[in-house]
Amino acid sequence: MRLAILFSGQGNQQPAHFDALRQGASPELGATLAEAIPETWRAAEPSLAELQANRVAQPLIFAYQMHLWRQLQPALPRPVAVAGYSLGEMAACCAAGAFSLEAGVALCVQRAALMDACVDGPAGLLAVLGLRADVVAELAARCGLMVAIRNGPDHLVLGGHAAGLVEAEQLAQAAGASRVVRLGVGTPSHTPLLAAASSGFATLLAPYRSGRLAFPVFSAIDGRAARTVADGMDALARQISTPLDWDACLGAVLEMQPDVVLEIGPGNALARMWGERDNGVPVRASDDFRSAAGIIDWVCARG
The missing domain is CATH 3.30.70.250 (Malonyl-CoA ACP transacylase, ACP-binding)
Structure with a gap:
């Protein structure tokens, strides 16, 4: 089976995603998030507005995606293509082995801070x-x-x-x-207004440049496939202030001839966009299912 994975971006996270992560996170991941977003992680019921704040949304969504990926990965075939929409490209690179989950959470905190620092006003x-x-x-x-x-x-x-x-x-x-x-995003992502954030993030990514990725990660900028960690990190830094051509990225993923496509949420926006292309390749989003086992069963049934 030829599997493609799409990691969603910001804007569709809900309190239910936060609750699922807090209930299911390992002690190690829980400690990492308690350090990254301490007030939110310990709050009884954080508001949707709080979950949408950049400083919270980025590490939270990344951790949610990687927590789910860790449950799915052992039972699924190695993907032939992975892509991430905006912030989702962080999870795509982590899943491909560019950096650890814990390092990724810290990088997302820093990414959000760099982006927020570029904007003066709403x-x-x-x-x-x-x-x-x-x-x-x-x-x-x-x-x-x-x-x-x-x-x-x-x-x-x-x-x-x-x-x-x-x-x-x-x-x-x-x-x-x-x-x-x-959209539920408080920064003008992927515009030149965030050029300083791209430069700063490139510096933070400098230690993560050696080796090859476990599978190709397709850049949301133009659909170009990164097969080395260095190329993946270059794309991660650039995309903060560079316009994305997600349409081209999906086209590049389709050229890898996947048999099935899975979006790892929150949300199902990417699955809907894939479905609108009417290419005959089945697609579902993780949010469509009640459990990781249900996702695995659906994917494996397509093979």
Whole structure:
């Protein structure tokens, strides 16, 4: 069986994901998270707003994904392709052996801090669906925004300061967009506004550059496959301030001819995007299942 794995990004995490991680985490992972996000980890019921804060969301989502991957990996075939959407590329590289789970949690804390330090005032991301790419690009320029992610020909994500996002939302709706959604991310990820964060993160990743990855990790920037740790780290640093072409990345994964695709959440946005391509390759998201055993059964049944 040829398996492809997609790791989701920020925005779809819910208190239920936090609860599942806190209940299922090993003592070692629990201690790592207690150090990384102490107030949140010890809170009785953290709010959704707290879970969406960059400083919490990044280490939390990464840990959730890797905790689930550790349960799945022994029972699944080695993937032929792995990709991660934005933050999800951290989990993709960790799963491929670039660094340990514990090191990854610490790196996510530092990644979030570097990104937050680049932004003075409210900022974020806005998804615009149903308009041509050139129309959205013109609208972005008018509002002082930048195209941050291309999910498809008529599905783009804009990044920038909050005032521009509000204006762009109104203009996109007036232009006939089928859907306009403010994403649950508080930084203008994948735009040049975060150039300093890319530089700083490259320095932090410098110790993790030796060896080969266990399987290819496809960059969300352009779908290029990293097979060495060094190439994976270069892509991780660049993607913080470089626009992503997720559509191209999915195309590159498809070229690896997977028999089945699994999204490791939170959420199922990537599974929906894959399904919309109507390529005949079955896809599900981990959030569709009640247990790791259910995921394993579904994947193995496809073989």
